[in-house]
Amino acid sequence: MATNFASKRLSKELSKINGQLPPGIALVKAEDFQEWLLDIKVLDQNPLYLNQTYRLKFKFSPSYPIEPPEVTFLLCADRPIPMHPHIYSNGIICLDLLGQQGWSPVQNVESICMSLQSMLTGNTKNERPEGDQQFVANNRRRPRDIDFYYHDNTV
């Protein structure tokens, strides 16, 4: 059976993740090399995210890591979508790291989780992005096809 480079690389990442992960990151499900679920927590005392756990869904294309994975927050019973001016209420994340432009193949699942952790940690605004309602109601595209306009360099 053919092994493509995405599976190879993901299997390496998986074995590493199974070994150990940075604090606040936990693997929930990784049964194949197409979709993984991970939980992240914000570790400091930021009141917005205190005592909350958020679920992340990673979707990998066969061109990973040349192409970025599709990463969204997943809404579950006890897993809300974190409040952030760059996270839409349907879980889509506007982060240049996850777009074609900001992505680099040296990034990995672990580094993405850590970036998201720090993106939450640094946030003080309890708000959704501008036009959240409209976007959530109308968006039928997949995150990788959306042209985000990255304007906020403070994140």
Added chain:
Amino acid sequence: MKSSKEDAFDLSDSTDWLETPLPSLSSVDSALRCQVCKDYYTTPMITSCAHTFCSLCIRRCLNNDGRCPACRAQDQELKLRFNGAMEDLVEAFKKARPEIWLFANKPVEVLRAPSQSPSLKRSLDFEAVTKESPRKLRRTRSSGRNRPQERTVVVDSAEDDDDYVPEEGFVQCPVCQTSVKEDKINAHLDRNCEDQPPTRPHDKAPTRPHNKATTFGATDKPILRPERLPQLHYSMVKDNILRKKLADLGLSTGGTRQQLEKRYTEWVTLWNANCDATKPKGKGELKRELDVWERTQGSRAGSLKQDSGAQIREKDFDGQAWSSRHDDTFRQLIANARKKTPVKPTTPPEAGSGMVDLTGSPSPMKMPNQPPEEPVEAQEDMDMAYPEDFLPQTIEEFPTKQISKRRFFEESTADRSELPPSSQYLGIASDITTVRPIQP
């Protein structure tokens, strides 16, 4: 894809060392791995920004966005240079790894045993290591070059000129000091020693002239260095020429234009990466690799771009400049769209009412409870397809809009009277009305 898990089971990772008594080896191990594939470097190439990646990995990355994965600096495939020292290092470490691993995972008491004269133990270990490692290195390098003689490994050749005994059937060239098959020595000298592989063949690898296929391992079977292939500017290549190029390479010419381009790109990438390798693979093996790629990526090749304009856009596309440059056009489009909007919601009912007026057919409509949204599209279809008396359905539900409706109706009937029913105008009108249910 699950089955691929099984055959990818060489899952060694730099973090493996952390649980052993030699955790510091973790950083050594990690420094010998490519950041893209997380595996030990295969044919390491160094970029102009001095980062090293596997040849295949960096070529794929540069094909994708033309930037170094580590620092995002722009770079080109042409500027890649072989990092021979890194390859030697990787080969040496890979060979030594099992031994070190065994050593690191020895039962702890052997290592710790304090009573067993630790100094002796250490000196023994030290001796073993010093004895072992240089020999390893040599073997690795020479086997890496696929050359039977150890000669190239020795850096300072003058030192052992005297005691150097060439292998049987070989003589030492008096000019370049390398050993050459006895029956080839004269030819070798005639060519000014040029058929001899350089001591560090890789220094020349990327700049080697294409027409002169250098031979490696001159003593036994010569390996032909393949020529590098240029990437194509696909926008300048027509379909049939691309097909012909693929056919000339012995590759499949099936699939969409997209797939053809991707296949050609991947082939060139595989091929050029193979040209960098110390021991290039045969074409057959490359074709198998392309086949694997095709099966795991190819199906996606077709679907990748059809759905998004974003893929086609350049990476450095300046959206702001674009939008300011075309601001007027956008404004006009918006204005045009606005002009039409008040008309939109009214079209269907008013078309109905108009029909009623014209034909004088019995008073319309009687479904006051009907939700206003849902019938619109169906009704519009009917408008196109059926005679007038089918239409009047929802007039009463929009009493306040009657006036504007009527006005539009008059225009539209005027148009209708002038134009055949199949005219473009009707087509546009129907488009507008079918859009309507989406409007809030």
